[in-house]
Amino acid sequence: MTTENTTQQPLAGRIALVAGATRGAGRAIAVQLGTAGATVYVTGRTTRTKVSEVGRTTETIEETAELVTAAGGKGIAVPTDHLEADQVRALVERIDTEQGRLDILVNDIWGGEHLVVAGFGKKIHEVDLADGLRMLELGVKSHLITSSAAVPLLIRNPGGLLVEVTDGTHDYNSTHYRENIYYDLAKTAPIRMAFALSHDLKPSGCTAVSVTPGWLRSEQMLDHFKVTEANWRDATGKLPDFAVAESPVYVGRAVTALAADPDRARWNGQSLSSGQLAKEYGFTDADGSQPDAWGFIVAKEAGGQVDVADYR
Known part of the structure; x- marks a missing residue:
């Protein structure tokens, strides 16, 4: 491989699994890893023939895989329910059989936004118990099952990267109550999981971190505000x-920059944000800006006049 190709596709030859790549951050991470040349296994429950409980038919894992390939990588769609341990084990066995290695594991499994809306701002006794426990299954149990099955393949070679995608940084989530007790646990647990996994992975020369986007313009969020990516600023009215x-591209570039960094072990166990990593690695969002949503949120809560332009 030429130096030019290595520079353009620093992840050529790397094998990635993005668990929960149907839409939003997961899809963007998969596509950006593909842009960098990786072979990416993309998983989720929504396919062109089956829809998950999220109820969205417009985004599928097959489409994500096609976007990965179009971006310059190789996308492989594997329908997987990450709450079914046998399905996850079969997925990892397939990766092992076909590739013999796993270099990047991204746990972005979620699919619980509809449950958050139903329980937004409610106390524990006001949230439907089944809905609350389902949030913990989707945001915590699924991640544990996936790591348990995939880590043995990830640590086979030194240099592997495990990313827990969540909502919020350690500093923010440790001092703020997030919507309701179940959501709070579901989005704080991955931060602690990354910290714990950093200890498990370090002896094998691998790295574990948590990464959070800022205020993400996911497909669901755009639909909520009745805007598109082309006219999203109309929602600011x-x-x-x-x-x-x-945009989801931002966190996708954040994870890709981490994966391409030969010195990524310096981040082991840390809680990182897309805005923080943009300052470190110099990448931008799709529109050329460098938004820092968490910086903005903290500054606004501190009081005084805060100009959004200072955080883009």
Whole structure:
């Protein structure tokens, strides 16, 4: 491989699994890894013939895989329910059989936004127990099952990277109550999981981190505000703070920059954000900006006048 190709595709030859790549951050991470040349196994429950409980038919894992390939990598769609341990083990066995290695594991499994909306701002006794426990299954149990099955393959070679995708940084989530007790646990647990896994992986020369996007303009979020990626700024008329929102491309580039960094072990166990990593690695969002949503949120809560433009 030429130096030019190595520079353009620093992840050529790397094998990645993005668990939960149907839409949003997971899809963007998969595509950006593909842009960098990786072979990416993309998983999820929504396919062109089956829809998950999220109820969205417009995004599928097959489409994600096609986007990965179009970006310059190789996308492989494998329908997987990450709460079914046998399915996850079969997935990992397939990766092992076909590739013989796993270099990047991204746990982005979620699919619980509809449950958050139903329990937004409610106390524990006001949230339907089944809904609350389902959030923990989707955001915690699924991640544990996937790591348990995939880590043995990841640590076979030194240099592997495990990314826990969540909502919020350690500093923010440790001092703020996130919507309701179940959501709070579901989005704080991956931060602690990354910290714990960093200890498990370090002897094998591998790295574990948690990464959070800022205010993510996911497909669901855009639909909520009745805008598209082309005219998303129209939503700021109703909610000015939405001006600090970022596209999924941003967190995709954040994870890709981590994966391509030969010195990524320096981040082991840490809680990172897309805005923080953009400052470190110099990448931008799709529109050329560098939004820092968590910086904006903290500054606004501190009081005083805060200009969104200072955080883009």
